[in-house]
Amino acid sequence: MDKAFELQRQVRNDVRTLQTYLTDLQNWEVEMKRKEAALNGEFEQDLPPVRSKARKEKPVQEKKETAKRIKASDYGAWEKFDVTDSWQEKACEEVDTAEVGPTSLDSKKSLPAKMEKLREEAQYEKERGNSFVKQEKWDDAIACYNRAIELVTDDAIYYANRGLCHLKKDSLHQAEADCTEALRLDPTYVKALQRRAAARERLGSLRGAKHDLHEVLKLEPHNADARRQLGAVVARMGTKGAKSKSSPTSESNPSPPTKERPKIVELPPSAGQLRQEEGAEQRWREGRGEEVTVIKPVKKPPHLRSKRALRHVPIQEILLGRTIVDKPATRLEIVEIEDHAHGDSNNNDSNKLKQNSGIDCDGDKNIGVIGDRFDQIDPNLVNSDKVSASMVAPTNSVQFILEWKSLKGNDAARSDYLSIIEPSKLPAIFENALESDVLADVLRALHAHPDTFTRHGVGEYLRSLCRVKRFSALAMFLSATDKELLRHMLARCRAAAQLSDSDVVELKHKYEL
Amino acid sequence: MDNEHTPQIITHIEHNMNHCLFDCKWIPCSAKFVVIGSLPKGTGILEIFEITSGELKKVKEIERPVSFKCGTFGASSDVERRLATGDFKGTLEIWDLEKSCQVYITKEHTDIINSIDGMGGNIVNCGAPEIVTGSRDGTVKVWDPRQKGKPVANMQPAQGETRRDCWTVAFGNSFNDAERIVVAGYDNGDLKMFDLRTMSLRWECNLKNGVCFTEFDRKDIPMNKLVATTLEGKFHVFDVRTQNPSKGFAQVLDNSAKSGTIWVARHLPQNRDVFITCAGNGQVSLWKYKYPEQRFQVDSTGVAVGVAGKLQRLQRMVISSQPINALDWNRDHAGLAVATAYDQYVRVLVTTKLNLQ
Numbered sequence: 001m002d003k004a005f006e007l008q009r010q011v012r013n014d015v016r017t018l019q020t021y022l023t024d025l026q027n028w029e030v031e032m033k034r035k036e037a038a039l040n041g042e043f044e045q046d047l048p049p050v051r052s053k054a055r056k057e058k059p060v061q062e063k064k065e066t067a068k069r070i071k072a073s074d075y076g077a078w079e080k081f082d083v084t085d086s087w088q089e090k091a092c093e094e095v096d097t098a099e100v101g102p103t104s105l106d107s108k109k110s111l112p113a114k115m116e117k118l119r120e121e122a123q124y125e126k127e128r129g130n131s132f133v134k135q136e137k138w139d140d141a142i143a144c145y146n147r148a149i150e151l152v153t154d155d156a157i158y159y160a161n162r163g164l165c166h167l168k169k170d171s172l173h174q175a176e177a178d179c180t181e182a183l184r185l186d187p188t189y190v191k192a193l194q195r196r197a198a199a200r201e202r203l204g205s206l207r208g209a210k211h212d213l214h215e216v217l218k219l220e221p222h223n224a225d226a227r228r229q230l231g232a233v234v235a236r237m238g239t240k241g242a243k244s245k246s247s248p249t250s251e252s253n254p255s256p257p258t259k260e261r262p263k264i265v266e267l268p269p270s271a272g273q274l275r276q277e278e279g280a281e282q283r284w285r286e287g288r289g290e291e292v293t294v295i296k297p298v299k300k301p302p303h304l305r306s307k308r309a310l311r312h313v314p315i316q317e318i319l320l321g322r323t324i325v326d327k328p329a330t331r332l333e334i335v336e337i338e339d340h341a342h343g344d345s346n347n348n349d350s351n352k353l354k355q356n357s358g359i360d361c362d363g364d365k366n367i368g369v370i371g372d373r374f375d376q377i378d379p380n381l382v383n384s385d386k387v388s389a390s391m392v393a394p395t396n397s398v399q400f401i402l403e404w405k406s407l408k409g410n411d412a413a414r415s416d417y418l419s420i421i422e423p424s425k426l427p428a429i430f431e432n433a434l435e436s437d438v439l440a441d442v443l444r445a446l447h448a449h450p451d452t453f454t455r456h457g458v459g460e461y462l463r464s465l466c467r468v469k470r471f472s473a474l475a476m477f478l479s480a481t482d483k484e485l486l487r488h489m490l491a492r493c494r495a496a497a498q499l500s501d502s503d504v505v506e507l508k509h510k511y512e513l
Numbered sequence: 514m515d516n517e518h519t520p521q522i523i524t525h526i527e528h529n530m531n532h533c534l535f536d537c538k539w540i541p542c543s544a545k546f547v548v549i550g551s552l553p554k555g556t557g558i559l560e561i562f563e564i565t566s567g568e569l570k571k572v573k574e575i576e577r578p579v580s581f582k583c584g585t586f587g588a589s590s591d592v593e594r595r596l597a598t599g600d601f602k603g604t605l606e607i608w609d610l611e612k613s614c615q616v617y618i619t620k621e622h623t624d625i626i627n628s629i630d631g632m633g634g635n636i637v638n639c640g641a642p643e644i645v646t647g648s649r650d651g652t653v654k655v656w657d658p659r660q661k662g663k664p665v666a667n668m669q670p671a672q673g674e675t676r677r678d679c680w681t682v683a684f685g686n687s688f689n690d691a692e693r694i695v696v697a698g699y700d701n702g703d704l705k706m707f708d709l710r711t712m713s714l715r716w717e718c719n720l721k722n723g724v725c726f727t728e729f730d731r732k733d734i735p736m737n738k739l740v741a742t743t744l745e746g747k748f749h750v751f752d753v754r755t756q757n758p759s760k761g762f763a764q765v766l767d768n769s770a771k772s773g774t775i776w777v778a779r780h781l782p783q784n785r786d787v788f789i790t791c792a793g794n795g796q797v798s799l800w801k802y803k804y805p806e807q808r809f810q811v812d813s814t815g816v817a818v819g820v821a822g823k824l825q826r827l828q829r830m831v832i833s834s835q836p837i838n839a840l841d842w843n844r845d846h847a848g849l850a851v852a853t854a855y856d857q858y859v860r861v862l863v864t865t866k867l868n869l870q
Contacts, residue, residue: 017865026566028846032544048641048690050657051665
């Protein structure tokens with residue numbers, strides 16, 4: 001008998017292990033897909049020489065050989081990596097042979113005539129590229145511009161044109177990098193700005209796009225295209241949700257649109273305070289009156305970035321008076337980096353961060369700003385305002401639950417948090433992880449502060465909650481008090497005309513009232 | 514070991530292909546693998562599959578006039594992920610799978626390339642990217658993808674000697690930029706170890722039966738263990754740390770399983786002392802090598818002699834009705850493997866509880 005039990009237990013254990021494994025596997029598949037998409041052809045290898053060559057050649061020659069190879073495998077090789085079809089492969093070989101010319105010319109660079117020749121050649125390549133662009137042969141055009149860039153590295157036009165080709169090919173990151181390079185060479189290059197704006201818009205870096213378009217309009221106030229594009233970007237930003245709005249860094253744009261400001265502040269202080277606050281922020285931004293060195297974000301195209309590995313920076317907690325900032329502060333920081341990096345998430349310049357006496361990590365900067373900014377505000381408001389300002393809408397249930405728990409006992413903050421969540425996204429956030437106690441808490445928060453939900457309306461939330469998976473099961477566990485709250489809320493919604501009579505009947509049915 | 518911690522081998526996905534399969538390889542940094550085979554009409558085919566929640570999804574296929582035999586990603590970086598293939602006519606090709614085109618073609622072998630191995634692509638400071646091919650024409654050639662057309666090293670029998678069919682090749686000992694070793698197994702049971710640094714034959718022995726497969730437990734460390742599988746269900750594990758001038762390497766032989774030819778032995782990428790063997794009767798067996806107390810002894814003349822360890826079988830499972838001819842562990846996910854067999858099925862296998870101690 002014992003043996004039978006033992007066997008059964010064994011089988012059950014095995015099945016459980018397998019199930020865990022398969023769940024893991026599924027997560028891994030998703031993760032791998034994401035990682036694979038992130039592989040963007042950026043690599044560098046310092047390889048030992050080919051065996052037969054290392055053997056045969058004299059040491060001097062061998063040295064020359066490797067030097068040449070490194071050159072090819074550097075930026076140039078990276079550029080060439082992009083080519084697509086077999087025709088291009090031939091082109092690559094062509095380049096290799098063509099390159100012998102320029103490199104030998106390079107040694108006598110002092111002669112201006114040689115430089116002139118290089119320029120001519122590059123110009124010719126550009127013309128060819130332009131004709132390919134007209135025929136919409138993007139890959140061929142990119143190859144031409146690559147060669148042009150190899151010959152003359154400091155002409156913005158080549159980069160901008162290649163950026164256009166990348167843009168047409170939907171290689172958005174490369175397009176953005178090219179335009180950035182072009183702008184580095186010529187900051188007033190309107191076409192490059194417009195192309196970068198287009199790339200950024202499609203990458204989802206709306207603020208970056210807006211910034212670029214503002215620049216365009218500064219340079220060419222009557223540029224109708226840019227105006228239209230800007231309109232589209234601003235419209236998209238308006239619908240993008242609280243994430244971009246609640247970020248405190250939109251002032252980093254040179255001409256901040258003031259109409260967005262009121263939405264950012266949850267509990268709007270008086271106008272004087274607002275100005276003060278901005279002054280404080282400005283002061284913080286420049287690091288005045290503080291024992292800190294301000295680290296400005298560095299933007300670089302991928303090929304110019306440091307190849308060194310990132311250095312580990314230990315994070316230390318610093319307590320500033322009563323304001324204890326933990327998780328929310330870090331999230332705030334994440335948003336800020338996104339903004340400065342203009343959507344380029346793999347900006348790995350953090351090794352530029354020199355350790356400073358005042359700053360040990362990025363997070364501390366935040367502590368600085370929060371302490372500084374809210375010292376001047378009524379202490380009663382500090383808590384909720386601080387929390388809500390740093391809240392970010394969750395994308396999954398884990399984030400939600402974490403945040404939700406951290407806000408325990410602070411119902412006002414909880415309703416603020418709910419209010420930044422798009423109600424239509426609730427089913428996607430919770431999937432099947434909504435627990436009955438969380439649901440009860442959510443209902444309580446919805447009930448307690450109905451005026452927080454001006455943007456979407458309590459009814460909208462109630463309707464979305466019904467669509468969460470397994471909701472019918474959860475509804476069974478609602479307590480009598482919860483149901484009382486619900487009835488009250490539904491009545492209020494009907495009174496405020498947020499819900500029609502039929503909706504209310506349907507919801508009552510769903511909540512089993 | 515009690516049942517509680519015995520690894521389980523389970524066929525997660527089984528997919529019928531309706532043509533002959535020869536090799537399969539995971540594409541690095543992805544949940545995709547490539548299956549190498551040949552269609553009934555004699556053309557070669559590369560197919561890329563992706564696993565998505567318990568199902569195989571065909572992503573791409575490439576057909577070529579000549580049957581492919583074997584392939585490897587070993588000489589390519591994780592970013593480029595170029596597949597090197599050998600085919601029935603002796604052509605070595607390197608494929609850019611994204612663009613479905615070859616970036617390197619060379620035909621130096623005069624007969625089928627039976628085996629291929631690559632090295633140096635994804636690990637830095639382990640030497641140049643190189644590919645080794647073993648062919649029925651009796652030669653073993655080493656290639657560098659940067660050198661077009663000609664091999665960088667060529668190992669062939671001396672003039673007048675019979676050319677034996679080379680069935681398997683493998684890289685190893687590549688722990689710095691200079692050192693590298695190639696082992697090759699032949700149909701007459703010869704196992705030869707070539708040192709690419711000194712360009713010499715370092716060691717050879719005869720295993721009596723044709724050597725079907727050989728692999729070092731790790732390629733990028735000073736050579737540690739070498740597995741060689743043969744016809745008639747035997748395989749040898751050599752401890753290749755200690756080489757005795759007269760006795761060579763210590764070895765342990767397993768012939769317990771009457772399972773027919775052992776086609777493949779693959780070490781787990783996450784644990785070099787665990788490996789799986791795939792046999793002619795469709796059985797896969799999971800083994801663990803147990804090191805002895807001391808890995809070498811010094812004999813009376815003061816020369817070190819290696820001491821072989823013991824083999825322990827952890828699990829076995831018949832998963833196919835025909836010989837399993839290729840298996841590849843996934844590098845990124847422990848316990849995940851893909852295998853092809855002559856019953857024209859490709860199988861994704863999962864092995865649980867591999868973190869043994």
